[in-house]
Amino acid sequence: MTEIDKNTEQKILDAARKVFTRQGFAAARMDDIAQEAGINRALLHYYFRSKQKLFDVIFAENMGNFYSSFVSILGSDADLETKIRSLVHAEIDMLLKNQDLPLFIISEASRNPEMMIAQMAHVPVRQFMIQFVQLINSEAAKGNIKAINPIHLLMHIMSLCIFPFVGRPVFMHVTGTDMSGFENLMEERKNIIADSVIQLIKK
Numbered sequence: 379m380t381e382i383d384k385n386t387e388q389k390i391l392d393a394a395r396k397v398f399t400r401q402g403f404a405a406a407r408m409d410d411i412a413q414e415a416g417i418n419r420a421l422l423h424y425y426f427r428s429k430q431k432l433f434d435v436i437f438a439e440n441m442g443n444f445y446s447s448f449v450s451i452l453g454s455d456a457d458l459e460t461k462i463r464s465l466v467h468a469e470i471d472m473l474l475k476n477q478d479l480p481l482f483i484i485s486e487a488s489r490n491p492e493m494m495i496a497q498m499a500h501v502p503v504r505q506f507m508i509q510f511v512q513l514i515n516s517e518a519a520k521g522n523i524k525a526i527n528p529i530h531l532l533m534h535i536m537s538l539c540i541f542p543f544v545g546r547p548v549f550m551h552v553t554g555t556d557m558s559g560f561e562n563l564m565e566e567r568k569n570i571i572a573d574s575v576i577q578l579i580k581k
Contacts, residue, residue, distance in 0.1 A: 523579040
């Protein structure tokens, strides 16, 4: 694939994610995606023959890479504190690169949970969950951290990272923050979140 082809394909994927987020998968049309991408429908169909294929690629590309990196972090030889910091940094880095993704996932999970569950089978979410639960339970059993439900801890981390991106337009408007300012805040937030999580589980 040439550089031009790659750029066009990425433009289509970015446009599709925006349209899916705005309208939902069921209501989105290929014409809407072509218009958002600034191309004609024939060119869109040359790259992607259906909106389902577009959805599959977007989900697999974003969520697959996301959870694969999480699995790698948990499987490293680093101590728990380093792993938590790495998880938080990796999540926010991914969200900064894909700022429409949280709302896209939340919207589709609400509109079409069956399809989202089916998509989850193709990314290593379950593997990550099992590793995370085992890690937290093991550290608690050794007396290294407080006893805590690993699911609560994971929800805590995810909500602290994801919520600012879900509410970004309102937050930026209310606070008068521009995009550069928002991204700087999220860079600072990496250590704030990691510190709060580590403090929560320290004995």
